[in-house]
Amino acid sequence: xxxxxxxxxxxxxxxxxxxxxxxxxxxxxxxxxxxxxxxxxxxxxxxxxxxxxxxxxxxxxxxxxxxxxxxxxxxxxxxxxxxxxxxxxxxxxxxxxxxxxxxxxxxxxxxxxxxxxxxxxxxxxxxxxxxxxxxxxxxxxxxxxxxxxxxxxxxx
Amino acid sequence: xxxxxxxxxxxxxxxxxxxxxxxxxxxxxxxxxxxxxxxxxxxxxxxxxxxxxxxxxxxxxxxxxxxxxxxxxxxxxxxxxxxxxxxxxxxxxxxxxxxxxxxxxxxxxxxxxxxxxxxxxxxxxxxxxxxxxxxxxxxxxxxxxxxxxxxxxxxxxxxxxxxxxxxxxxxxxxxxxxxxxxxxxxxxxxxxxxxxxxxxxxxxxxxxxxxxxxxxxxxxxxxxxxxxxxxxxxxxxxxxxxxxxxxxxxxxxxxxxxxxxxxxxxxxxxxxxxxxxxxxxxxxxxxxxxxxxxx
Numbered sequence: 001x002x003x004x005x006x007x008x009x010x011x012x013x014x015x016x017x018x019x020x021x022x023x024x025x026x027x028x029x030x031x032x033x034x035x036x037x038x039x040x041x042x043x044x045x046x047x048x049x050x051x052x053x054x055x056x057x058x059x060x061x062x063x064x065x066x067x068x069x070x071x072x073x074x075x076x077x078x079x080x081x082x083x084x085x086x087x088x089x090x091x092x093x094x095x096x097x098x099x100x101x102x103x104x105x106x107x108x109x110x111x112x113x114x115x116x117x118x119x120x121x122x123x124x125x126x127x128x129x130x131x132x133x134x135x136x137x138x139x140x141x142x143x144x145x146x147x148x149x150x151x152x153x154x155x156x
Numbered sequence: 157x158x159x160x161x162x163x164x165x166x167x168x169x170x171x172x173x174x175x176x177x178x179x180x181x182x183x184x185x186x187x188x189x190x191x192x193x194x195x196x197x198x199x200x201x202x203x204x205x206x207x208x209x210x211x212x213x214x215x216x217x218x219x220x221x222x223x224x225x226x227x228x229x230x231x232x233x234x235x236x237x238x239x240x241x242x243x244x245x246x247x248x249x250x251x252x253x254x255x256x257x258x259x260x261x262x263x264x265x266x267x268x269x270x271x272x273x274x275x276x277x278x279x280x281x282x283x284x285x286x287x288x289x290x291x292x293x294x295x296x297x298x299x300x301x302x303x304x305x306x307x308x309x310x311x312x313x314x315x316x317x318x319x320x321x322x323x324x325x326x327x328x329x330x331x332x333x334x335x336x337x338x339x340x341x342x343x344x345x346x347x348x349x350x351x352x353x354x355x356x357x358x359x360x361x362x363x364x365x366x367x368x369x370x371x372x373x374x375x376x377x378x379x380x381x382x383x384x385x386x387x388x389x390x391x392x393x394x395x396x397x398x399x400x401x402x403x404x405x406x407x408x409x410x411x412x413x414x415x416x417x418x419x420x421x422x423x424x425x426x427x428x429x430x431x432x433x434x435x436x437x438x439x440x441x442x443x444x445x446x447x448x449x450x451x
Contacts, residue, residue, distance in 0.1 A: 032305075033308075034281075034305075034306070036280070036281060037281050037306065037308060040257065040281050040283065040308060040322060041308055042310070042321075044310060044312075045308050045309065045310055046292055046296065046309045046310055046311050047292075047295075047296040047299065047307070047308070047309035048307070048308045048309070049305055049306070049307070049308070050303070050305050051296070051299075051300050063300060064300070064301075065300065065303055085229060086229065089229055089232060116229065120229075120233050122229070122233075146229070146232040146233065146301075147232065149232050149297060149300075149301045150226075150227065150232070152297055153297075
């Protein structure tokens, strides 16, 4: 049942070892709950525990909590400076000069988590040029960032 | 019956003389996700100056900010919530929340639900209800942003809480109410006493249902942001006389609730409630109940 989530994590070279009995599914959305919550859960629930993401048109869209959990492992990630962090939250891409440190895969096309100076995950993107290259404009193409919480508000 | 003078006369009868409130925006640090000092330091480095709110543990007034505190990365990471100062009080009035089963019966937009999770350090479980789908979605966005792990949300009318088949250790009833004029001066022209009575009827129904799902040794907090006694003291009096509840003394900001309302003498224990007239905070009312022990 959790294959879409584990497959997603693999793109960052991360593995998730969860008790599948604590993952619940509602419509197209996945949640991680505790054993105690499972005893209280009624099938009509709308949201429960930690939201992990949703499947839409056979594609998995991760939650920011899931991205944070993946980022706590040894995975593909870049730490960016304060200005780049802010631009990323505003939906912009990451320039190579804004990257302070990189871990994991550095080759073009890799999925990569974007972390701020405090190690907090701001979202993820895809490397559009190898990080070992000297120059280059955009290094990480933004796919999803926590500014989404504000954009959701605007849409309401 | 409505209008500015009509309502202000009522407040005068309850012992309050209208003063223009000096409201300030407030935040509450989500200590389940971060340390207080850390957030203060990070916000100050962005030019946001904070001042501790004396009557709530994790609350701070915004003293100075060059931009909205709702658009910082710290906000988007769920390190703090924007939450009015008086609204930070009710969740703190439970004796002990860790490991408990808690009902937040009218939960959206979720400020108090996140605060409950914080106080519970994400242990136990919160069952959060809201009847409106859009508001329920806003609630879940709030829970997701603040990384709450122990809430189960249902789109359900609080008046049907017993359908869940659960009993709760703690219940927070932040009931839908008429609000108060600090939300905007047009409040006086928008609201009538008929609105107040209509809200009061729904509040009674919610309170009645909540008592059915409260454990015998459980605690119930009733709160509104209404200044109208029909939604506050009169309900407390009615609940004490009809629902087998007793009020409990609380130590928090605000004045004793009124025990004499428009010529009607109420049960003395109603005074255990707290009424907050607009000033530093918005108008607010809160009361703590327990079930009366069977005689």
